[in-house]
Amino acid sequence: MGEEAEVLFEQRGRLGVATLNRPKAVNALNHGMVLALLDQLTAWAADDSVAAVLVRGAGDRGLCAGGDIVAIYRDMLDGGHATADFWRDEYRLNDLISRYPKPYVAFMDGLVLGGGVGVSAHGSHRIVTERTRTGMPETTIGFVPDVGGTLLLSRSPGETGTHAALTGAHLSGADAVYLGLADHLVPSGELEALAEALEKAALEGATPDDAVARFAQVPPASALAGQREWIDAAYSADDADEIVARLRSAGGEAAEAADTIEAKSPTAVKVTLESLRRVRGRSLEEALAQEFRVGVHCLAGPDFREGIRAQVVDKDRNPQWKPATLAGVDRAAVERYFEPLDGQELTFESKESRHV
Numbered sequence: 001m002g003e004e005a006e007v008l009f010e011q012r013g014r015l016g017v018a019t020l021n022r023p024k025a026v027n028a029l030n031h032g033m034v035l036a037l038l039d040q041l042t043a044w045a046a047d048d049s050v051a052a053v054l055v056r057g058a059g060d061r062g063l064c065a066g067g068d069i070v071a072i073y074r075d076m077l078d079g080g081h082a083t084a085d086f087w088r089d090e091y092r093l094n095d096l097i098s099r100y101p102k103p104y105v106a107f108m109d110g111l112v113l114g115g116g117v118g119v120s121a122h123g124s125h126r127i128v129t130e131r132t133r134t135g136m137p138e139t140t141i142g143f144v145p146d147v148g149g150t151l152l153l154s155r156s157p158g159e160t161g162t163h164a165a166l167t168g169a170h171l172s173g174a175d176a177v178y179l180g181l182a183d184h185l186v187p188s189g190e191l192e193a194l195a196e197a198l199e200k201a202a203l204e205g206a207t208p209d210d211a212v213a214r215f216a217q218v219p220p221a222s223a224l225a226g227q228r229e230w231i232d233a234a235y236s237a238d239d240a241d242e243i244v245a246r247l248r249s250a251g252g253e254a255a256e257a258a259d260t261i262e263a264k265s266p267t268a269v270k271v272t273l274e275s276l277r278r279v280r281g282r283s284l285e286e287a288l289a290q291e292f293r294v295g296v297h298c299l300a301g302p303d304f305r306e307g308i309r310a311q312v313v314d315k316d317r318n319p320q321w322k323p324a325t326l327a328g329v330d331r332a333a334v335e336r337y338f339e340p341l342d343g344q345e346l347t348f349e350s351k352e353s354r355h356v
Contacts, residue, residue, distance in 0.1 A: 003035030007036045008058070014202040016044040017195075023059025028068045029115045031086040037119070038093050047099050051202040052103040054195060055119060062111030062133070063120060067294050069141065070298040074305040080299035087295055088145070090115065091288040095348055098122035098284050103208045105198060108176065110133055110186050118147025119330055121181045122284070125208050128173030128219075129188040134181060137168035139272055141311050142265035142303030142319065144294050144337075151276045152285035156180050160224045165272050166240070167260045178222035184212055185219040205242075230254040238277060240270045241326050265303040265319070266326045271337045278338070285348050290338070292346035297337045 008019040018037060020027035044050040057063035075082045097104055097119065104122035112134040120126055127135070136145035136153065143164050145153065155177040164171060164179060176182040186194055196213035202275070211235050214307035224231070228333030234246035236253060240261070260268055275294060279287040298304045302322045312317035323329055 005036070005199055006030070006033050007040075008016040009036075009040050012141040012199045014049060014205075016040075016050045016053045016198045018053065018055045019058050019059045020056070020064055021143050023029075023057075023061065025068065026061045026065035026111050027059070027063065027103060027116070028069045029090065029119070030071060031082070031089065034086065034090045034093050035307060037145070037185075038089060038096065041096060041100070042043055045096075045165055050102065051205065051207055052105065052198065053100070054105045054107070054198055055123070055194075056107040056191075057110070057116075060110065062116070063108055063112075064113070065104070065111045066114030066116055068138075069308050069312055073130030073305065076299055076305050076308075080296075083299060084292075084296050084344070086134060086135065087292055090118065090147065091292055091346060092141075092348065094118045094122055095285055095288060098148070100124065102185070105192055105208055107195075107213075108173070108182055112176075113137055113170075114145075114149075115147050117149055117181065119179075121152055122148060125175075125184070125212055126247060127184050127186050127194070127212065127216075128176050128182040131188045132173035132176060132182075133170045133304070134173075135169055135171045136165055137170070139166060139264035140168045140262075140307065142268050142301075142307030142321070143267055143298055144272045144275055144291070144324050147282050148287055148291070149173040150272075150291060151279045151282065151284055154276045154279050157225075158232040160228065160231055161229045162243075162273065162276055163224070163227075163257065166243070166264070166269055167257055167275060168264065169260075172222070174219040174222045175224055177219050178224055184216040186338040187213045187217065188213070190215045191348040205288075205306065227253060236265055238273070240266075240273050242274075245328065262326070265300065265307055265321050266329045267303050267321070267333065268298075268324055269326065270308075270334045271298075272330045274334050274338070289346045293339075293341055294337045296341055296344060297339070 104123035105125040106123045136149040230250045247254040
């Protein structure tokens with residue numbers, strides 16, 4: 001028998017179920033998985049026998065820990081072209097999910113990081129649990145939030161999204177609901193029963209709303225809500241150096257956030273802040289096109305490669321950022337990440353020419 005597919009697809013009655021199936025890697029996404037999801041979701045969108053879609057992860061560790069960054073690291077050593085192709089299709093998948101014509105339910109249980117947010121937080125019914133640990137931790141590896149993450153976090157209450165993006169903090173299910181990355185909290189032990197209820201609702205031609213409502217609980221208060229005073233005061237600045245200075249002057253938890261930010265890639269922090277500011281009021285497709293442009297420029301810079309090396313490859317947790325400080329990253333350096341790509345820009349084809 002051959003190896004089991006990295007994404008499993010089945011139709012339970014009128015419910016299409018997609019299961020990310022790399023449990024040993026916490027279902028980290030690779031290009032083949034993205035293409036499989038694009039093809040099947042496109043087919044289900046046009047299939048009258050499918051009324052709704054459920055996306056979940058295999059194993060008990062999480063929906064998806066993000067993109068396969070070890071594969072990205074190896075590709076960067078070879079020039080980064082395969083990664084750019086992967087992102088092009090991944091971002092088109094994110095766009096498809098955001099405008100999916102049928103209910104799209106995502107079980108955001110366990111780890112849901114980076115690319116995992118992309119396959120869940122753009123859906124119509126986003127379910128977190130008490131086990132959820134989500135977020136966009138890209139600044140830790142010298143990268144910038146992508147998969148539409150800059151747009152999602154730019155829409156969070158006050159400046160909480162800016163705080164989450166710059167610090168790369170892992171967020172609870174309650175935090176995810178507060179930030180607007182998720183809709184409902186359901187106890188992890190109830191997910192199988194919810195899946196059965198979704199199957200029944202699809203068979204009866206009902207929306208998932210009533211089924212989800214039966215299992216959803218009021219999430220606990222997000223810690224971010226109680227930190228709004230210093231978060232909004234500090235992160236309202238449009239300059240990362242000023243944000244850090246304000247955090248330090250506030251002391252306590254705010255000063256700890258300053259320490260966290262200063263340990264990240266200074267270039268990634270400044271480019272992330274600029275990305276968040278530029279996507280305000282924009283569409284998801286515009287945000288994804290910007291993220292693609294920034295990402296391709298990151299492939300050519302030193303910090304993305306160094307961040308993955310330090311965190312995942314050598315695991316010394318001691319990245320040598322270039323430049324090493326926020327003050328060393330000038331405005332011109334930041335703006336270079338937003339320069340157009342010669343003939344490589346991400347575009348979104350007409351619906352007729354998308355994957356079928």
